[in-house]
Amino acid sequence: DAEKKPTVIFVLGGPGSGKGTQCANIVENFGYTHLSAGDLLRAEIKSGSENGMTLNLHLNEIYDEQQVMVYTKFRQIRKLFFDAIGTMIQNMIKEGKIVPSEVTIKLLQKAMHESENDKFLIDGFPRNEENRAAFEAVTKIEPAFVLFFDCPEEEMERRILSRNEGREDDNIETIRKRFRVFQESSLPVVEYYDSKGKVRKVDAARPVEEVFEAVKAIITPKEE
Ligand code: UP5
Ligand code: MG
Structure with missing residues (x-):
């Protein structure tokens, strides 16, 4: 593969630490493409059932009856499969659990391939050691660095509870579970990159500006 590897910054931090908010600011000022793993998963839940629905209406003109029947059955089974994946993702997010990396990495790779940009902010991924190792093994990409938003749980909890975007995981029960998963599984990833001198830590408990x-002081524009 002669293609040049893209520049990737992992944007990590607890639930509600401000990853999405700051990524939007970075995109406006520094020309990165923002890929939120959580947003991609939520979009996949929505599109899962639609993928299987688009039946080709002109099929009868091209194929004989039996071929149409086999194809239609295939589409129905395919739809059931995508629905099941969507339901699995939905249930895991509701429980604050980490979705299998096969799914997340596929979505991230697809988004990177479809983009014409070569600079990406990957927000909310990798969330555990397995995510991290699988991403590096599959994509051969190492992050330029990790932008880490450090914020106390009380503040993150306040922010999430007043967000009101109808996210199914923004209730106090799920928030507690998300905090626990962050402490137990995601912080070790930050520590791993810290041991390699790759973590840029920001005090995220202050006002957005x-x-x-x-953040600006860390992400300086590339000299062309
Ligand atoms: N806000 C932001 N900054 C503020 C500031 N400085 N002062 C005051 N308010 C501030 O911000 C949260 C809220 O706070 C907003 O209302 C904002 O206006 C305000 P936001 O920027 O949205 O924070 P963010 O860190 O993005 O919070 P988010 O809830 O998105 O983080 P999570 O990490 O919990 O959510 P994510 O979408 O990444 O993941 C959700 C779930 O998906 C996971 O729990 C998991 O189940 C699943 N998932 C995977 O399984 N694998 C993945 O790789 C990714 C996700
Ligand atoms: Mg977010």
């Missing part, structure tokens, strides 16, 4: 000032 102040956090972005700190």
